[in-house]
Each structure stands twice: as C-alpha cells, then as structure tokens.
Amino acid sequence: MKKRFLLSLLLIASFLILVNGQSVNHWETAVYNNDKWKYFIGSSEPASDWRLLSFDDATWAEGTGGFGYGDNDDNTIIPVCTSVYLRRKFNVTDTGAISTALLNMDYDDAFVAYLNNVEIARVGISGVYPAYNQTGNDHEAAMYRGRQPELFLIDKKKLNICLLQGENILAVQVHNSTSTSSDLTSNVFLSFGITNTSNDYRPVPSWFIPPVEFTSSNLPIIIINTQPGEIIMDEPKITADMKVIHNGGASLNYVTDPGNVYTGKIGIEIRGRYSASLPQKPYGIETRDLYGNNLDTSLLGLPSENDWILLANYNDKTFLRNFLAFEIFSEMGQLIDFKINTERENIIFWIIQE
Numbered sequence: 001m002k003k004r005f006l007l008s009l010l011l012i013a014s015f016l017i018l019v020n021g022q023s024v025n026h027w028e029t030a031v032y033n034n035d036k037w038k039y040f041i042g043s044s045e046p047a048s049d050w051r052l053l054s055f056d057d058a059t060w061a062e063g064t065g066g067f068g069y070g071d072n073d074d075n076t077i078i079p080v081c082t083s084v085y086l087r088r089k090f091n092v093t094d095t096g097a098i099s100t101a102l103l104n105m106d107y108d109d110a111f112v113a114y115l116n117n118v119e120i121a122r123v124g125i126s127g128v129y130p131a132y133n134q135t136g137n138d139h140e141a142a143m144y145r146g147r148q149p150e151l152f153l154i155d156k157k158k159l160n161i162c163l164l165q166g167e168n169i170l171a172v173q174v175h176n177s178t179s180t181s182s183d184l185t186s187n188v189f190l191s192f193g194i195t196n197t198s199n200d201y202r203p204v205p206s207w208f209i210p211p212v213e214f215t216s217s218n219l220p221i222i223i224i225n226t227q228p229g230e231i232i233m234d235e236p237k238i239t240a241d242m243k244v245i246h247n248g249g250a251s252l253n254y255v256t257d258p259g260n261v262y263t264g265k266i267g268i269e270i271r272g273r274y275s276a277s278l279p280q281k282p283y284g285i286e287t288r289d290l291y292g293n294n295l296d297t298s299l300l301g302l303p304s305e306n307d308w309i310l311l312a313n314y315n316d317k318t319f320l321r322n323f324l325a326f327e328i329f330s331e332m333g334q335l336i337d338f339k340i341n342t343e344r345e346n347i348i349f350w351i352i353q354e
Helices: 156-162 321-331
Strands: 004-008 016-018 026-031 036-041 061-064 083-092 098-108 110-115 118-123 150-154 166-175 185-194 212-214 221-226 238-245 262-270 283-288 307-311 338-340 348-352
Touching: 026 083, 083 185, 098 110, 098 118, 098 156, 098 166, 118 150, 118 156, 150 156, 166 185, 221 262, 238 283
Parallel strands: 004 307, 004 338, 016 212, 221 348
Antiparallel strands: 026 185, 036 061, 036 083, 083 166, 098 150, 098 185, 110 118, 110 166, 221 238, 238 262, 262 283, 283 307
C-alpha cells in the first residue's frame, strides 16, 4: 500500500524573503490596479511583440483597471471573453535602490505576467505564451470577498534581468476557465522594496503587508530551487533542487547552512483542488536521484519514503484537523498509513522560482 507522509507548514506571514545583502528601508507601489491601462480583448491573437516596451499599443483600448465582468469588482467592464491582455508603462528612477519587488494579483481564473518581456509570475495556465483562446484552471478572485490578492516575489536576481532604468512595461494576460465563464477579474499591483529613504513612487495599498526578511529560524528550513524559467504547476511535476536544514536542539538553522537532512533532486507540483486556489498552496513532492528515479529517504525523523506532501493547512490555523481526523480514524480500528510528525510539524518553507 502506498504511503504518503505529511509535513505541515507554519503560516508565519504572508510571505518570506531571503535577505540578499540589501535591507529594505520601506515599500512603495509603482503600479496600481486602478491606473490607466491599455487593454486588448482576446477575440483573436494579439501581435507577437505585445509584451515588449517598444510595441505600439495605440490601437488598443484604454481604461481604468481592473478589467473584467461578473463580480462587481471591475472598473472597466469588458464583454464575456476567454482572455484579456493588459499593458501598463511606468518609470523607475533608480534600479539600484530597489532590493526586491512584489506583484500582487487578484485574478479569475488564470494569468501570466511579464516585466519587459520576462515572465515574473504565472498561475493556472501552461504554455510558453498561452494562446488567446486557451482556457486555464478555475480560480475565484479574492478582493471582492474581503481577502487579499495573491503575491509573487521578484527577487534582485530577476530584477537585474528585467527591470530597466527609466521606462518599463508591465504586461499581463488573464484567461478564463471556459469561454462562457460568468466572471473574469484582473487587478494588478506592483510594489518595490526600497533600500534608501527616497520616495519616487506611491504609498502601498492599505492592505499591503511587507514580506518578512528571513535569515534563520529555530524551526527546520526547507529551500526549493526550480530551474530558470520553470513554474510549479498542478501537474506535471517539474524537477527542482531541495535542501532541508535542521541543526537540532537549541541551535538556530540558517538559510546559508548546507542541507544536513537532505540535499538533492525532487519532483514538485501544486497539490489539491480548492486548497490549490488559496494564497498558501500545498505541494506534492517526490525525492529523486540524479537520473530522475524515485529515491526513498528519511526527512525530519519520518520513515524512509519518496512521496511527500508539504501541507499548508491554510484554513486550519490550529493545525489540529488532520491530526484529530487521523487519531479518530485510528481509534475506530482502521489502519492509518499517513503519519504526521507531531514533534516537528511546523517548518519554514521557501521556494525560489528562477
């Protein structure tokens, strides 16, 4: 019988960022959802260079974001469609003063975002450049229900590739799950972590929560690095590198420490249905050898296995539901082939998507 072991994730904050030597002094927002955007309804394929700063969007319509229909969360109502394409130009005063960036995205149902033609975030749709009539996974917008938009980190390494001194272009394509879907939402925000006291942009939204700069913890740390350009999707698993750090006892664990519990290859994908749509997503992983074969290994005191779940428990702040369910099922005389490591059920978990 197949066993699958659970590692629960501690919801510490909305996001964690690895410090890169440039501490953030404050945050400012360069692009708001209700700025003026150029937009194109996806009734046909847009020009292939629509993501470029040099693209002439004079024939595109202009309106106040967000764009969509059906949920009363749109400033510009558009016709029922499979997709909509958005462009917003903005200026950067000093790229050297920007340590990191956050894209906040409220969407229904799927999207891909590009900064100067470099992909910076994607959820719910596959393909290098999804076609205008391609549908995505079903996903409900959050802000009209009183929740925060999802956030996506753009670290300094990525910014060095895609952020320009002076004029920039943020381009986003948003796709529905069906061509006749009853709603579509696209609300986009782009904020910068500023390393000095300058104020070149605008205040962050009232709901904005700065990421936590993270270097160490007394909890075990898992760091997962994907390959450049690869995005973790809901099937198939992609290959990534993982290290697990746990020094034990009262010793602190540092993100710069070697992986003393595990260092090697994994396959990883988003796991779940409804839970996969939540801001903190669960993941399914397989520990693998260098040739891509399953590799049984013991993680954090659990029995040796190759099939693992990084369980977010986003809707269970107590982390008790799974434990109680398994305990009750076991008391009923059933064989439990799931195991929760109750001694180390909270870990710090970090994914870097290059």
